[in-house]
Amino acid sequence: MQQKLNLYNTLTRKKEEFEPLHAPFVGMYLCGPTVYGEPHLGHARSAITFDVLYRYLKYIGYKVRFVRNITDVGHLENDADEGEDKIAKKAKLEHLEPMEVVQHYTNVYHQDMDKLNVLRPDIEPRASGHIIEQIEMIQEILDNGMAYEVNGSVYFDVPAYHKNHKYGKLSGRVIEDLMTNTRDTEGQSEKHSPLDFALWKKASPQHIMRWPSPWSDGFPGWHLECSAMSRKYLGTTFDIHGGGLDLMFPHHECEIAQSQASNNHTDAAKYWVHNNMITINGQKMGKSLGNFINLSELFSGNHEMLEEKYSPMTIRFFILQAHYRSTLDFSNEALQAARKGYTKMMNGLNVLKKLRYPENAEITPDAKLNEELLKLTEDCFRGLNDDMNTARTIASLFNLLKKINSLYLGQINITHLTRGTFDTIRETYQELVLDVLGLKEEQAGDMDEMLQLVLGFYKEAKENKAYDKVDAIRAELKKQGIVIKDMKTGIDWAYEE
Ligand SMILES: [Zn+2]
CATH class of the missing domain: 3.40.50.620 (HUPs)
Structure with missing residues (x-):
């Protein structure tokens, strides 16, 4: 393209x-x-x-x-x-x-x-x-x-x-x-x-x-x-x-x-x-004004203006969710919202990793659906092309993500997509998030393998109606920022948004 x-x-x-x-x-x-x-x-x-x-x-x-x-x-x-x-x-x-x-x-x-x-x-x-x-x-x-x-x-x-x-x-x-x-x-x-x-x-x-x-x-x-x-x-x-x-x-x-x-x-x-500049309460953040927050302070949370620490990717997302020519006002609430947005975007990547296009099923493409999905992928570029409006691109990626989640949950039947549409969705989402917006997963290593093991125990406990155990597993994972998803299509995990 x-x-x-x-x-x-x-x-x-x-x-x-x-x-x-x-x-x-x-x-x-x-x-x-x-x-x-x-x-x-x-x-x-x-x-x-x-x-x-x-x-x-x-x-x-x-x-x-x-x-x-x-x-x-x-x-x-x-x-x-x-x-x-x-x-x-x-x-x-x-x-x-x-x-x-x-x-x-x-x-x-x-x-x-x-x-x-x-x-x-x-x-x-x-x-x-x-x-x-x-x-x-x-x-x-x-x-x-x-x-x-x-x-x-x-x-x-x-x-x-x-x-x-x-x-x-x-x-x-x-x-x-x-x-x-x-x-x-x-x-x-x-x-x-x-x-x-x-x-x-x-x-x-x-x-x-x-x-x-x-x-x-x-x-x-x-x-x-x-x-x-x-x-x-x-x-x-x-x-x-x-x-x-x-x-x-x-x-x-x-x-x-x-x-x-x-x-x-x-x-x-x-x-x-x-x-444009970053502002605090409407005033430019800068060394000369003495109202600046160092990056190391943001990463550690060690500054009187910070309610907690914020990870580098949360900060990157916070900056990207505004157009670069607008001022961007710093606040804890805005950073917390950025963390949610970033996490949601990473969950989208995880869902895409698990989505497989069916190899042997009968494919019955729905022309209107394919057209709609391809239009959503094109929208993702429109923001970037219009003076690097990353805010708009992020909004478009979230619109696309809704469809990706629907595919994953079986609300949209994947056999109604052509292979071409499916690949375009996957590539657009992955490449724009990782290669262009430059976001990356912060959790160490591939957690999926380990979590699938835990989910195995969870499933077993559920089948045996051992609800104490079921609740305990849920509670332990929640402490790590992981939620279990019980879906019609099976059991899976996601980062807590
Ligand atoms: Zn210069």
């Missing part, structure tokens, strides 16, 4: 049909973490959003190169150009080498993302490993007259750039408004305009992370790494640039400016895609 994906492009402010520059190849860049602290729920949303996009692009046949960077230098405290480097500050506090901090939090990030079943990128470049590429790009921007040097630091000249380009084209910010609203605070006086941003900063004597450059011993500005590394691995123009909505301005606006002002002369990416 040929799927047509539509994506909302922040640059054009509309949904567009996705057409790669060089099909079947797709280049995708995502701004990764600044590794100076543990990842929180906000990081998970960005990673999972673009994980599903990566998975879906591959699923519909593209050959994707996915680059997600690690920011390990140059990200200063106030996200602008002033203050200490976030990583150097943490290193000083904890008496560590900056690279120890970087390695530690990179490892933590990988471990947490693995738990959330987020696929690793194809290339994961570090800013500190690409200083030469960044210096080259600064030189191009200087040569093109859109940057200037002051006391060993180099700044991007926004007004000079804006003469022939449009600063604000991505975020919709108006340069005149920005001019009046951006105050020139102390320490920024080196800049010609308060809107200018650092491409290279001269290091103060006590600054540890420093590299030689034509201008001074120093370090690159935060926005530059993404421009330099995306160009190196994906080319001067590539297909998709992703990130959280909070990065749209100034970070991504500056990336576009750097790319245009360098010898790329492009907007870097054709499609700019942004995921």
